Amino acid sequence: MTTPADGAQAPAPTLSEPKPGAGKAPAKDPWDLPDVSSLVVGVLGGTGDQGRGLAYRLARAGQRVIIGSRAAQRAESAAAELGLGIEGADNADCARRSDIVIVAVPWDGHAKTLEALREELAGKLVVDCVNPLGFDKKGAYALKPEEGSAAEQAAALLPDSRVTAAFHHLSAVLLQDESVEEIDTDVMVLGESRADTDLVQALAARIPGMRGVFAGRLRNAHQVESLVANLISVNRRYKAHAGLRVTDV
16 A cells, blocks of 8 residues: 555545634634623712712613612602603612613612622623722822622622623713713623623623723722722822823723
8 A cells, every 4th residue: 555655645635624723713803892882881889979970870871770778768859850751760770770780889788788689680691890989198099809809799799690890090070060972981890600701791882982801800890990090190290180091992
């Protein structure tokens, strides 16, 4: 028998033999994001500055928004002030009626709020934007929760929810300023599921000027949350409302 080693040419591949790489799905375009315009967004802590600002911007972009508060009357009052079809409800009702729930409560009430809403938040996409910070005479500084970050604490407290982290570096002043047409910033989005982070990126992109950028898994949330302390220092020194932009992406 003659073999290729004896000098004979190896047989040419037949048409039935797959070529290298054949059948491989093309890489997904990271900017091919889903349509989230029909989803209802709930904002826990929606009567605070950050929550009100996010509710206002998302509603202004055409999103249906429900503000949540411990007291339904307080949420309804804030919603009426904002207008744009925003509704108010107590936290539990807000969580039940929403597809995506943004957690914008103060850090000192973070764990207690989520523990109380575990059932209502089951199966929901939860977006944690809480920054664990302390303040003293030297200014703001980052706190590190036992779980590693606020987002990881949320994931531990809400085992039946899909927890992501985003919207940490936004100026509440700019968010609430009706004269500001665009918010010039990127939103770092973290999570364990690409489908979930894509939804949050798409939600961020609903706000003119904003862009959602994937920034890793939840184990990296501490750095993102902590950076707010630096931005507070920037804002105080330069009398600004600084945000972030990621270059070359």
